[in-house]
Amino acid sequence: MKINTWFGTLEIDSTGEILESLFLSKDIRELALHSLSLRDSKSDLPPEGFDLKNAAIKSGFVNSPAAYYSLLHEVTLEAAKLQVSGALTPDQRIIQAVEALDDINETTNALSERLSEWYGGYFPESGLGGEDLALFIVKYGSRENVGSEDPLYSKARNSMGAKLEPADEILLIGFAENVCSLYERRRQIEAYIENSMELVAPNLKLIAGPMLGARLISLAGSLKKLAEFPSSTIQVIGASKALFKHLRARAPSPKHGIIYSHPLINTAPWWVRGKVARAVASKLSLAARIDFYSGEIEPSIMEKLEAKVLQIRTLNPRPPQKRQESGAKPKKRRRK
């Protein structure tokens, strides 16, 4: 009978006597990898009650119980390390990218504003901002270098801005280069998120768009958690402040969290926005579940969502009339 152990393969008879043995080398990493593969395969395991330590000593793999335990300790430690160091799941990697993107966005905006203020003293009439301004500065530096083919030529020539000294020009161009490369990085990370979403959550991407979908996964913590959320939770993800105010006090429940950025919701008239948000959230939840449990693409969800939203908007063409008769409180009191 052949058995696999963490230190090699043994051939034993029915009484447990070792007939033949084939050891692995004493390389910790190799032994750890081998023991992990055993854990997965579970074939030819030693019979219950079989004393591995004695077998290892008898067969001559180690020469004492102390040596056996010391080696076993090192191997299990290495195996544990190998286990945690598997690749991160794709949704965790998306979350990291979303967080990095948020930081990049914030810093890019801050540096862009600073650049605008700084260069504003030298060419206040440019009318440029953000990436356009940064690219302009990288290209020309001082407004004196603007070529006659540039649409800003005459503005640059007649500008009321101060003269830009060479030392400051170098500084400004360098600063603008930083801003440009941050805008570059932003696009790169966005493209990464878009690609990853296509692989990890194609249905969610279809319904929510790549960035909103990635943000939902990021706020939920993982695709699994998002798939487990009821759609009413998805509807208010990112509106926790308003939600807790609602739960604590008499504030109305929030109609939408970050899903407000969904085009179907933010283009809807205010009086159906809650209904539309509920419809969108329910399909987002469905999409996340399909992505997590099956992974197949179902384009029909989007069609159904669009039909549903159309129906909501057709049934509610006008803002609701405020009922002042019946049970409602008089207007004045409600305003309080």
Add this chain to the structure above:
Amino acid sequence: MKINTWFGTLEIDSTGEILESLFLSKDIRELALHSLSLRDSKSDLPPEGFDLKNAAIKSGFVNSPAAYYSLLHEVTLEAAKLQVSGALTPDQRIIQAVEALDDINETTNALSERLSEWYGGYFPESGLGGEDLALFIVKYGSRENVGSEDPLYSKARNSMGAKLEPADEILLIGFAENVCSLYERRRQIEAYIENSMELVAPNLKLIAGPMLGARLISLAGSLKKLAEFPSSTIQVIGASKALFKHLRARAPSPKHGIIYSHPLINTAPWWVRGKVARAVASKLSLAARIDFYSGEIEPSIMEKLEAKVLQIRTLNPRPPQKRQESGAKPKKRRRK
């Protein structure tokens, strides 16, 4: 009698009759520059009550009052533009650089932290941070690429971190490049400030160091304002919150604002820190005044300051004894 006007030179007799006239061309820019030079020189101005408009028409420079006023309007506008568009003063440029540096510092720290968190999942044992980590990532990307000559080789080989996928590696390297170039920019701006301070405020630079000196100018608004501040104001610049609390309530007056970062102050024992801060502030004020009004370098100020601080520390070798007898309130009440 010769008079200079904004449109040219006229030779008039005592009755105001024009004998001869020499016009400038009708180029707006040239006329504007000429009128600005007149404002500075103030020689041969027309006598009081002399009607320039009539003279311009009579001598044939323009043919109607409307033409005269329209041209004058354009010229004064251009002159105003030229006036504001002179180069900024060097201290204003230092202030801009200080503000840009503050923004760069803040963003660099934020992105550095994000990088550390992000890469931490892949190589938690690196023990690197800030620029070192960013340079490491740019150099190697995944920890698998760490060469055996690197001191982190064995840590990288035995790391418990996750495996870094190629797509994430590209993203991380790019992000790290941004961080590196922001650190680069920081050094460039700091060097600029150091050079400019040497030119603009050499004495202040000597006493305060370039960065503290530049920050003082920045918070004061200009070197002129800093030179006009009493030294007690310089002592608490940057501690406005504590100062207003002192003025409003019973809080103790702040002993130092941003000058706390001065090595003479932050290495002084706490019981003489207020005295030392006052001495430093008085020399900073003196330095700023010399820089603004004369510009000559006076190395003796620093010597005097060091002697003064030594004297303070020699006279106060031990922390003061708390007097509990006499007029002071009992300890318990003071703690309230």
